[in-house]
Amino acid sequence: xxxxSKRRLRIAAGTLIAVTAAxxxxxxxxxxxxxxxxxGCPMAGASKMTPVEMExxxxxxxxxxGTESAxxxxxxxxxxxxxxxxxxxxxxxxxxxxxxDPHPGLVICKNVAPQALGLDPxxxxxxxxxxxxxxxxRLVNQSTLREHLSxxxxxxxxRDIVATLQSKLGPADRRSGNFDAxxxxxxxxxxxxxxxFRFSDYMADVSTTNLGTTGPxxxxxxxxxxx
Amino acid sequence: MNMxxxxxGLSLTAGTVASAGAxxxxxxxxxxxxxxxxxxxxxxxxxxxPVDSGSTTPDTGTLVESGSATPDGGVACNPGATLYDRLxxxxxxxxxxxxxxxxxxxxxxxxxxxxNQVASPVPAGHPTAEQIEDCFSVxxxxxxxxxxxxxxxxxxxxxxxxxxxxxxxxxxQPLLISGGSFDEFVSIAASTLAPSVCxxxxxxxxxxxxxxxxxxxxxxxxxxxxxxxxxxxxSGAGQ
Numbered sequence: 299x300x301x302x303s304k305r306r307l308r309i310a311a312g313t314l315i316a317v318t319a320a321x322x323x324x325x326x327x328x329x330x331x332x333x334x335x336x337x338g339c340p341m342a343g344a345s346k347m348t349p350v351e352m353e354x355x356x357x358x359x360x361x362x363x364g365t366e367s368a369x370x371x372x373x374x375x376x377x378x379x380x381x382x383x384x385x386x387x388x389x390x391x392x393x394x395x396x397x398x399d400p401h402p403g404l405v406i407c408k409n410v411a412p413q414a415l416g417l418d419p420x421x422x423x424x425x426x427x428x429x430x431x432x433x434x435x436r437l438v439n440q441s442t443l444r445e446h447l448s449x450x451x452x453x454x455x456x457r458d459i460v461a462t463l464q465s466k467l468g469p470a471d472r473r474s475g476n477f478d479a480x481x482x483x484x485x486x487x488x489x490x491x492x493x494x495f496r497f498s499d500y501m502a503d504v505s506t507t508n509l510g511t512t513g514p515x516x517x518x519x520x521x522x523x524x525x
Numbered sequence: 526m527n528m529x530x531x532x533x534g535l536s537l538t539a540g541t542v543a544s545a546g547a548x549x550x551x552x553x554x555x556x557x558x559x560x561x562x563x564x565x566x567x568x569x570x571x572x573x574x575p576v577d578s579g580s581t582t583p584d585t586g587t588l589v590e591s592g593s594a595t596p597d598g599g600v601a602c603n604p605g606a607t608l609y610d611r612l613x614x615x616x617x618x619x620x621x622x623x624x625x626x627x628x629x630x631x632x633x634x635x636x637x638x639x640x641n642q643v644a645s646p647v648p649a650g651h652p653t654a655e656q657i658e659d660c661f662s663v664x665x666x667x668x669x670x671x672x673x674x675x676x677x678x679x680x681x682x683x684x685x686x687x688x689x690x691x692x693x694x695x696x697x698q699p700l701l702i703s704g705g706s707f708d709e710f711v712s713i714a715a716s717t718l719a720p721s722v723c724x725x726x727x728x729x730x731x732x733x734x735x736x737x738x739x740x741x742x743x744x745x746x747x748x749x750x751x752x753x754x755x756x757x758x759x760s761g762a763g764q
Contacts, residue, residue: 347636347637347643351640352643354643354645355630355631355633355636355639356630356631356633358626358630358643358654359627359628359630359631359636360631361627362628400637401637404633404634406634426634428632428633428634439631441632441634443709445705472720474719474720486728486731487719487724488724490715490716490727491719503716505712505713505716505719507712507716509712509735511704512708512712515708515709515712517709517712517716519632521631
């Protein structure tokens with residue numbers, strides 16, 4: 299091969315590697331927000347979601363609201379209908395949490411330390427914290443998920459959460475199971491416990507399941523039911 | 526006989542969803558008709574544990590709480606009926622699906638997978654939330670031993686028009702759903718059903734749901750946890 303051809307081949311190969319690396323880097327989580335600002339990640343169908351559509355989904359969900367206004371509207375660290383996206387950004391920066399925006403109106407944080415949410419360290423790391431915002435960038439929806447908990451840990455944490463909610467809200471509107479550690483240790487229906495609080499302006503849910511693959515799983519959900 | 530009716534789940538009935546507007550939901554406009562044949566080969570085994578006597582329940586639009594409440598707040602099973610009957614027939618199953626969809630949409634993460642259904646208007650070629658509820662109702666009615674088959678001939682027809690129900694893989698593979706996100710979805714569905722469905726029937730339904738996992742989850746993400754960017758799809762794809 300002629301020296302010129304070898305040089306062109308090396309340049310072509312180098313360019314290909316560089317472009318491939320650049321594309322790979324742009325698909326990494328840290329670059330997604332940049333892509334979003336540049337017009338949207340072509341792979342992210344979720345980027346189609348707008349706060350208007352998020353609100354549409356929340357309003358459908360809020361059809362199961364209750365009739366009485368809530369005596370309190372507890373949520374983790376933030377205040378529903380009051381805390382803003384800017385507040386969450388400040389919190390994220392101050393606590394060095396790992397958060398991203400899959401699309402406008404949604405912030406998802408991974409592996410959140412309980413202390414960052416004002417919780418006792420014994421409650422364990424929150425695998426996922428999802429925060430939904432309305433069209434004015436006010437927090438209206440919050441959910442947490444903890445996976446691979448020990449049955450005892452899931453039982454203790456769930457019961458603490460439920461006790462706290464009941465002290466502020468009164469008895470749950472619906473419930474099933476009693477968050478028993480022995481039951482939580484068995485995959486399947488036996489491990490399902492859930493409580494639901496329903497008010498005209500607020501909804502809260504706490505539930506545990508054991509799907510086998512996840513081990514005991516604990517979910518919390520706090521949502522504004524205001525229009 | 527302690528048979529009594531229970532408005533399902535979170536009182537999220539078809540009528541209340543209808544008031545939400547674009548996702549109006551009611552079993553009445555659906556053109557799905559039961560088949561003459563009895564339970565087909567896709568039926569789940571009727572494994573309900575007898576606790577309380579009961580009888581077959583007619584379709585009433587509500588999910589049946591078949592027996593007496595258990596000490597832990599659960600629901601006892603009705604021994605005298607098929608799973609399809611215990612769930613309240615098609616209308617009871619439909620009410621359950623409406624409640625489940627409502628709870629899934631309440632989760633800001635999972636709701637992201639329904640980006641087509643909360644768009645206004647729903648993009649052409651994609652089902653409305655109501656059509657999804659109807660398709661899944663027929664699917665669950667079929668596997669529960671009801672006189673249906675999936676996919677229903679002629680699709681499902683709602684106010685938004687007719688939609689031909691598709692198989693699980695076709696619907697979900699473009700969404701690149703991870704194993705972790707699937708588990709979260711199932712957890713929400715199971716928790717929604719738990720206050721109204723007895724544990725044995727819940728286990729049966731859960732096993733049926735788990736059985737769809739390989740068709741729904743994108744294989745390379747099967748062992749992945751929750752997706753940081755839910756609903757990752759190629760442009761225009763998705764359910």
